[in-house]
Amino acid sequence: MKAKLILFAISLTISGFIAAQSSNVQIMDILVSPVTVIDTSTNLPMQTNGENLAILCKTNDLASVENVTILFGTSENLGDIITVNAEIVESDGTYYLSIGNELQELQENVISATIELSQQQLEAYNFITMYVIDNAEQQSNHLVFTK
Amino acid sequence: MKKIFLHIILMVITATVYCQNVYVVTKTTDPDPFTYKFDNIDSLCDPEMYGTLQWAINKVNNNTGESKIEFNIPGAGPHEIILNYYLPQINNTTIIDGSTQNGYSYANPQIVINAQHKHKSIFDVYSTNITIKGLKLTSFAQNGILLHECSNSLITENIISNYSTISSKTSYTGIFINGCQNVEVYGNNIEVAVNPLTKSYGIYLSKSFNCTIGGTDVSMANTINNCRNYVVFPSNSQQIKISGNIIFDCEKAIYLDSSNDNIQPPEISEYTNGILSGTALPNSTIEVFGSTGAENANEYLASVIADENGDWEVECYSSLGFITSLQYNFKNNSSELSLVIPIPIIDCDSINLKISGPFEAYPGDYLKYECSGRPSSISSWTTSNQEVAQINENGEVQCYSSGFTNIIYTDIHGCTTSNLLTIHENSDYEKHSVYVLVKDSTI
Numbered sequence: 084m085k086a087k088l089i090l091f092a093i094s095l096t097i098s099g100f101i102a103a104q105s106s107n108v109q110i111m112d113i114l115v116s117p118v119t120v121i122d123t124s125t126n127l128p129m130q131t132n133g134e135n136l137a138i139l140c141k142t143n144d145l146a147s148v149e150n151v152t153i154l155f156g157t158s159e160n161l162g163d164i165i166t167v168n169a170e171i172v173e174s175d176g177t178y179y180l181s182i183g184n185e186l187q188e189l190q191e192n193v194i195s196a197t198i199e200l201s202q203q204q205l206e207a208y209n210f211i212t213m214y215v216i217d218n219a220e221q222q223s224n225h226l227v228f229t230k
Numbered sequence: 231m232k233k234i235f236l237h238i239i240l241m242v243i244t245a246t247v248y249c250q251n252v253y254v255v256t257k258t259t260d261p262d263p264f265t266y267k268f269d270n271i272d273s274l275c276d277p278e279m280y281g282t283l284q285w286a287i288n289k290v291n292n293n294t295g296e297s298k299i300e301f302n303i304p305g306a307g308p309h310e311i312i313l314n315y316y317l318p319q320i321n322n323t324t325i326i327d328g329s330t331q332n333g334y335s336y337a338n339p340q341i342v343i344n345a346q347h348k349h350k351s352i353f354d355v356y357s358t359n360i361t362i363k364g365l366k367l368t369s370f371a372q373n374g375i376l377l378h379e380c381s382n383s384l385i386t387e388n389i390i391s392n393y394s395t396i397s398s399k400t401s402y403t404g405i406f407i408n409g410c411q412n413v414e415v416y417g418n419n420i421e422v423a424v425n426p427l428t429k430s431y432g433i434y435l436s437k438s439f440n441c442t443i444g445g446t447d448v449s450m451a452n453t454i455n456n457c458r459n460y461v462v463f464p465s466n467s468q469q470i471k472i473s474g475n476i477i478f479d480c481e482k483a484i485y486l487d488s489s490n491d492n493i494q495p496p497e498i499s500e501y502t503n504g505i506l507s508g509t510a511l512p513n514s515t516i517e518v519f520g521s522t523g524a525e526n527a528n529e530y531l532a533s534v535i536a537d538e539n540g541d542w543e544v545e546c547y548s549s550l551g552f553i554t555s556l557q558y559n560f561k562n563n564s565s566e567l568s569l570v571i572p573i574p575i576i577d578c579d580s581i582n583l584k585i586s587g588p589f590e591a592y593p594g595d596y597l598k599y600e601c602s603g604r605p606s607s608i609s610s611w612t613t614s615n616q617e618v619a620q621i622n623e624n625g626e627v628q629c630y631s632s633g634f635t636n637i638i639y640t641d642i643h644g645c646t647t648s649n650l651l652t653i654h655e656n657s658d659y660e661k662h663s664v665y666v667l668v669k670d671s672t673i
Contacts, residue, residue, distance in 0.1 A: 114318070116319070116354050118400060126429060126459055
């Protein structure tokens with residue numbers, strides 16, 4: 084009986100700990116699609132060695148998101164091909180994704196990142212995992228895109 | 231024995247019904263997916279979400295096997311689905327069939343999907359074997375339809391139109407086909423008008439193979455107009471057959487960017503007495519279009535196969551003032567449009583067409599008509615009242631019943647003339663037959 088009580092107390096503590104760790108920010112509907120960038124001098128698509136990919140997801144609370152992590156990997160939750168960390172910044176009520184040296188404007192609870200991959204990276208990844216970290220340093224749920 | 235038959239019939243019916251999952255869209259709303267949550271078990275799905283297009287796509291993505299999205303939105307159409315959120319990426323085989331909505335007819339879709347200029351693509355597809363049919367897609371921020379590694383797919387009978395005044399660094403595209411094989415694009419009407427600082431394409435193919443854009447049959451041709459830059463733009467693609475499409479009001483009709491072996495358009499040598507002739511690749515197929523000017527192919531006229539020396543000629547006429555052409559070879563690699571050549575516009579009054587043949591007949595009679603105009607393979611005979619009499623391409627008439635009908639001849643230039651044919655009552659038929667017999671015996 085004593086052992087059962089201890090086990091119950093431990094499980095309660097663990098559940099409480101997990102609940103405390105989870106973020107109120109949720110993300111859903113990961114979408115990965117190619118992007119064509121046009122060379123304005125020739126009016127033709129910009130020639131690149133790889134491809135520009137747009138990675139999108141919806142969030143229930145963009146204002147609470149601080150960081151976005153995108154992992155390109157050979158398995159889920161792994162960034163062994165490339166890991167992208169981006170920050171969300173706000174200016175005059177408009178939210179931007181700060182990625183590299185570039186600011187990409189975000190619209191209405193949609194997180195969108197355009198990432199250039201080399202041909203080698205394009206061929207190597209099998210999964211894209213995406214999650215966000217909120218302003219309480221808590222991690223959201225993970226979304227996985229399977230190539 | 232009867233029971234066995236009944237059992238077999240039931241099995242067949244069951245198999246027919248259950249071989250395909252059908253998800254029916256019954257609402258035009260697009261609810262917040264965080265508040266009104268989707269669940270693959272319908273009884274657990276939020277009622278606000280159930281029956282929406284968003285729900286139907288989630289059902290496709292969360293279930294295996296063949297599936298189809300149909301529409302049955304109550305009330306008179308057209309019905310507009312205004313997207314508050316981008317639709318989930320489609321990552322399973324499916325047919326999205328707008329023609330299932332009550333009131334649909336060709337070129338008159340009853341389901342309109344409006345992305346409010348906010349969402350990049352209306353349909354973003356990452357799966358093989360996709361059909362998108364009978365919808366109107368409008369106000370997207372980048373692509374009407376994006377097919378990404380999406381082989382064996384069909385895009386047909388859609389209206390894809392965009393009018394954007396916002397300047398954008400990225401291009402707008404009606405249909406973007408990326409890394410696909412065996413995609414067919416038939417019978418769509420595509421218009422992607424944008425701000426002068428923004429680029430736009432009708433159909434953009436990148437790293438794709440063996441795709442067909444249009445066809446010479448009227449129902450297969452796409453009409454693509456009012457795109458700022460290119461109508462059909464294959465980039466690093468091969469075996470892209472571009473055929474029969476009606477193209478106008480764009481900067482460039484077709485641009486081959488390291489595609490289709492960069493085959494050159496056919497050369498038009500001359501147009502004399504309704505005969506267009508020129509040179510092309512040996513044994514290639516040449517398609518000829520009436521045109522209002524450079525880079526316009528406003529009406530499909532005819533096709534012809536070049537001989538083994540590449541020479542070709544075809545009878546054609548257009549009242550539009552110009553003619554242009556393209557060719558595709560045995561690998562289905564299509565060229566760009568050729569330079570246009572001017573053709574004389576004919577004054578029909580000066581031709582003075584006259585029909586010769588009987589003006590009176592009886593039911594059952596066979597008649598023969600001729601016209602003073604130059605006989606042509608593309609001239610045509612018609613009757614105004616098919617119930618009274620019908621005429622074939624050689625001017626031979628079969629009379630069916632009493633009444634009046636006009637015998638109408640249209641020549642190669644589109645000029646017409648007609649004669650009234652009167653077919654008398656059946657009661658006079660016997661007398662008439664005797665007359666014919668007597669007349670014949672005299673001969």
